[in-house]
Amino acid sequence: MVSFKEYESFLNLPNSVDQLIGDNYFWNLNLLKELESSKSIGGDTGWIIKSICIFDHEELVGFIPMFIKHHSYGEYVFDWSWAEAHQRLGLSYFPKLFIGIPFSPVNANKFIVKNAKYRDLAIEYIEKFMVNENLSSIHYVFSRYDDELNYLFKARGWANRKTIQYVWDNENYSNFDDFLKILRSEKRKKIKQDRKKVALEKVSFKTITGNDINEDLISFFYKCYSMTYYQHGSPPYINKSFFESYFIKNSERVVIFVAYKDQLPVACSFSLQANNILYGRYWGAVQFIPSLHFELSYYQGIQYCINNKFDRFYAGIQGEHKLSRGFNPEFSDSFHFLKHPQFKKAIDDFVEREADLNELYKKELEQRSSIKS
Template sequence: MSQHTSNNTEISSPDDGLSISFVESITAISDSEWSRLGFVAHETNPFIDYRFLQALEDSGSVTAERGWKPLHLVAYQNGQLVAFMPLYIKGHSFGEFVFDWAWANAYQRHGLEYYPKALTASPLSPITGPRLLHKNLEPEQQLAIINTVSEWLKQNYISSWHINFLDQDGVDLLSNSSLLPRRDIQFHWMNQSYASFDDFLSNLKAKKRKNILRERRQVASCGWSFEWLTGRQATDEDWQLFYDMYKKTFDEKGSWSQLTPEFFPLLAKSMGDQVLLLFAKKDNQRLAGAYFIRSKTHLYGRYWGSLVEEEFLHFETCYYQGIDYAIEQKLEVFEPGAQGEHKLARGFNPVLTYSYHDIVEPAFREAIDKALRYETKEIDQLLDYYEAHSAYKSTAKHS
C-alpha cells in the first residue's frame, strides 16, 4: 500500500510530563513495562492483550504488506510506560467490522485519497474493549493524547482515524472530544445464572424454544458429536485442520482469510486455556470447527469453518455449544461475533457498539457528521424493534 507517513516515530508531547511516541511492533514494549500497566487479560479483554497483538504480528497476519502497518502509541512519564494504544496504518478497510467503504468511495469520486488511514482497534476482532490502556492518567491527560494524535494525522497526510468498539470508559472520554460518534448493533447472550441449557430455554417464548429444540434435534439425529480442546490440548495438526476448514469457508464466500496458518498455534501456545477449539464430528471424522477465546467473564466466538454442508450445523457449533459452555463455566456473556439478525430468535440480545472517527478533510467531515446523525436515528429505531421482538418471555430472568 502507498505510505505517506514519515519515518519519525516521535510526536510532540501534550505536556512537559508526558512523552508520546510510536513503535512499529508490540515487541518494542518489554514484558515488564506491559505488566506495570496493570492489564490482566484473563480478567478483562484478551483482544487487547500483549500476547494476542504479538501473535497477529509474529504470524504475519497483521503486517504492512497485508495493509496493516503497526504503529502503536506509547506514552512515558518519568521514564515509565503509562499508556498504550494499538494503532495501525491501513491500506484498506478489511477486517474492521465498522464499515466505511462508502466513505472511501466518496473520496475516490472526488479525486482524494482515503488510504492510508489510521485505525485503533483489535485487528480482525469486532470486540468491545479498552482502546487507551493507561496507568492512572487523568481524563485531561488522556484527551491530550487523543488530540496529539489528531494533529499528527494532519502532519502526515493521513485521511482519518477510526477508533472502533470502545468500552464505556472510552465512550465517556471521547464524548468530550471533537471526534464523530457512530453506533451499531451486535447480539450477545447474557447468562442469568442458568443451571442448564433447559433452564435457559424455559425463559424463551414457546415458539423460539421449540425452534431451537428442533434445530438441535436435527443435528443430533444426523450423528454429530462435539469435541472441545483448549489451547494447551490442541496439537499443531489440530490447528492445521481447523485452518483448512476456516480457509475453505472464507474462500467459498469470496472473502479474504486474513489470518495465516501460524496464528492459531502461536496464540494457543501463549494464551493456553483461554483459547478454545471445538470440532464437530460425524462417523468419527472431524468435519467442522469453531474457534473461541474466553476471559474470566466472557466467551467470544470468532471463526467457523466446515468441510461439509449440513443444515443447522453452524447454529449448533457456533451458538448452542457456546451457550452450553458458558452455562457450564458460569461465564456472564457470550459474544458470537458481528452482525447476524438471526441470532435474536436464538436468545441473543441486541447491544449497542460504539466507534469514534476523526476526519481530517473539513468538507468530508461535515458530510460524514450529517450522515452519522441520520444513521444514529436509524440505529436507535432498529434497537427498539429488536428489543420489542425479543425471544424471551416478558416474565423471564432476562427482563
C-alpha cells in the same frame, strides 16, 4: 513530564506493556505479536503498525495499538462509501489511522492507561499525529459502551457511529434446559428443532482447551476457517502460523468446539475466553450438515458459559438470526475524526441519521426478542 513514543513493531515494545494490558480483555500483547510474527499484519498487508506508548517521566503509563491503513479490510466498521466519496472529489481517503485490534469486531478498551488523566493527552497527540502524517482520518472502533473514553471523543467532536451486535447473558442458568425455559414458545421450539436436526445426523461434540490443543487440531481448525472465507470469495485474513503459535502459547485463553460424525471431525468453531466472558470468533465445516452452524457458533458456546458460570457470550456483529437463538441486540460504538472540514460535517450528519435509524431498528429487534417479557 508526559511523553509519547511511536513503535513500528509489537516485537520491540517495553516488557512492561504486557503487564499494563493485563488479562482482563479478549486481546493481549501476545495476540498482537503473533499476528505480526505470522505476517498477518505489517509488511505489505496494508496494516502498518504505528502504536504509541505513553511515559510519565520514565514510567510506562499507557499503550494504544494503532495502524496506518491503506484499505478497510478486517475492520468490520464499514466505511467504503466514505472512501468513494473522497475519491469522487479528488481526495485521498487512504492512508488513514485505525485504533483497534485487527480482525476483531469485539467491544473492548484500546486506550490502556494507568490513570484517566492520560486519555485527554493521548487523544490530542493522536489528532496531531494525523495531521503530521498527512492521514485523512482517525477511527477508534468497537469501544465498550460504558467507557468514559466515549464522552471524551464526543467532547472533542469525534463522530459517534453506532452499530448492532448480539450478546447472550447468563442469568445463573443451571443447565441448557433452564435457559430454554425463559424463551418464547416458538423460539424454544426453533432451537430444539435445530438441535434435533444435528442429532439425527449422529453428530457428537467435544470442547477442547488448554493443553489438549495440539497441532492436528489446529490444522483441522485452519482448514475449516479457510473454507469459510473461500466460500465467500476471499482468502483468509490470518495466516496459519498465527494459530499454530497463539493457540499453543495462549492455550488457556482458547476454546475450540469440534463436531464429529462417524468418529471423524467435520466442523469446528473457535472462541477466546477472558474475565468470565466468551468471545465467539470463527467457525467452519468440511461437510454440510443442517443447523450445524447454529450448534457450533451459538449453542455449544451457551452451554460452555452455563457450565463454567461465565457472565456473557459475544456472538459478533450482524445476523438477525441470533435473535431467535437467545441473543439480544446491543449497541457497539465507534468514533471517527475526519481531517477535511467538508467531510467532517458530512460524516457528522451521516452518523447522526444512521444512529437514529439504528435506534429504531434496535427497538424493533427488542420487540422481537426471543425472551419472554
